[in-house]
Amino acid sequence: MEKLRKVSRQEYLKKREKKMLDEIRDHIDDEKYLFGGVNLTQTEYREIRYKKQIYNLLKNTTDDEAYDREYRIPESHDDHPEKRFAAALQRYRDDPIDESRKTRLSEQETWEEHQIRKVTMKFGSKNRKRKQDDHDFVFVKMPDRAAFRNERETLPIYSYRDDLLRAINDHRVLIIVGETGSGKTTQIPQYLHEAGYTAGGKMIGCTQPRRVAAMSVAARVSKEMGVKLGREVGYSIRFEDRTSEKTVLKYMTDGMLLREFLRESDLASYSVVMVDEAHERTVSTDILFGLVKDIARFRTDLKLIISSATLDAEKFSDYFDSAPIFRIPGRRYPYEIHYTKAPEADPLDAAIVTVLQIHVSQPPGDGDILVFLTGQDEIETAEEILKYRTRRLGSKIAELVICPIYANLPTELQAKIFEPTPQGARKVVLATNIAETSLTIDGIKYVVDPGFSKMKSYNPRTGMESLLVRPISKASADQRAGRSGRTGPGKCFRLYTVHHFCNDLDDNTVPEIQRTNLANVVLILKSPGIKDPHKFDFMDPPPTEALLKASELLYALSALNEHGELTKVGRRMSEFPLDPMLSKMIVASDKYKCSHEIISIAAMLSVGNSIFYRPKGKQVHADNARLNFHVRDVGDHIALLKVYSSWKEADFSSQWCYENYIQVRSMKKARDIRDQLEGLLKRAEIELISNPNDLDAIKKAIVSGYFPHSARLQKNGLYRTVKHPQRVYIHPTSGLAQGLPRWVIYRLRSTCGKSPN
């Protein structure tokens, strides 16, 4: 009975999908353009063939287990952190400003003072001593050259130099465990160079997950070696290649090495590849693992170094056929960890109270406070409350300088966290995860960790990505704690219980490759001729269904043929470092003679964050400014194009951006991406043609990339996606929110929709 119902529901869905496809055909005059030059009957035909292929694939994987593998989709947490945050935010917004609540406030005041007095009691119990990592290289001051030799020799790694070189000589793959501060990133490549691994012009490549890291480490090493940056020592990141013929030590982002691999699939110009910060498990590092492991099998002269933080060392070793592990101690200060005795009902409130407690009970000037919060909204709220409460305490306490920091904060405001704290005051830094790995702030002694962060997750069933507030992992909690006391011993206040830490938190954060849309990954894996991404040697395989979903999308975009092989279109698409739907859009623009406009749109869309600046208190002005770019119900893509061309007409002026509530940084990034895309057109055999007035042509090109994300207006005013029966609605900030066109194409988590008519 149960089974029957299931099957009939599937059939029902299938029928409905077909019906919707039929309806599309009825509503669109030019049926060719909606499906990128393929008429519908053919699409249906392909769909059937593709379903068959998936069926075969599944049959070949044999075990149902693989198919049913647990998807790493975060389940809704029992106590709904999001709801709790939302409620807390609301409460605080209503709270302090309202005059009629004075009685309640004075009660709160008494309570607060009471709390502050008993501060030492509260965190007295349950200490756990931990060691602490010392320094990254990003903001290290450069001493003069004469001092370098000495300084190099005082690094912890120096005493292991000979053993290390012997181990590398004896093994093809070596796992190196060394905490930050051991000097591995700067020293190992130099040791290898001194030992002759760069003879014959071969390079030593060292990958970093972040651009700044690659740049600054290269700068540091070139100074240590006394050579000009970009000559013997260089770096290679997107938009900037500072290497030359002479370069032997090359620092680069992991994504960059991946792109290089697509051009030179045996990495012949390298004698050593060092994958640094491997524990961060970025998608690029994870793919590199598989590729590099494969290369090392036939290139016996290639040395492989995987360097990671302590926790996963055995796992890395297992993956690389029991490669030996080499441990190097770091240079650390001790830090204490304090837990709460009982769980906190309201993490934001607890964090604020803790900050005030620390501030009042500890002498000013002994160290600053770092608080980890989940996002911009929460940081802004916390800032308001803290300002309000410290103002009320007035001269009873020392000054508290509040510094918010998150990636989307305009750069000039970000600089504030690096300003030294004034005499007699204390700085409290309210940060997102950005302070966990990407930047280090001097002078932090106290860390307040409520134990949550926002995480991207991908649901392969619906093809939807979402951002959820989730408890962090143990590794992440330790990383946060380690941020205390870079300058001396520190303290970390965890706003949860020891029990929660030990029993509820995962050991490690789920690797990104298991919670992301894999379309791009599959396209990359297809290009060098890896026959089956399902058989790719992932260290942590992504869910089978996510891979299938990705292949299915690429097939629909005609990047793969019915045998799962890369087509000509697919090859042209893979030239672009973009999401496949955007790449397809560009490839299609060749046909519609509007590549000039489409690459602008693609660049604007692929700037990670929003182009529009919407500061608190000025939302109305910002929204009005944005409306200037929407001419009637023309769609948000066209609006983005207008933003870009207006900026260009204004000579790329920053002033213009301020006047129009546009993020300068995002626009500059869009311009960089656009320039790069323009350069790549030739490789993909696309002509650069401008056709700014034919909006229909532009829309057609967009649709041929984005048709898998189309949704149709229903009678009740909501939209329903075509591919999966999923209810969606247009974000109120979209230019289409009022018009409600019959059809839209959409981009998830974003303010973009557009009508195809």
Place this chain on the structure above:
DNA sequence: GTTTCATTT
């Protein structure tokens, strides 16, 4: 009915 942690090619 009003958003979005962090990265990267």
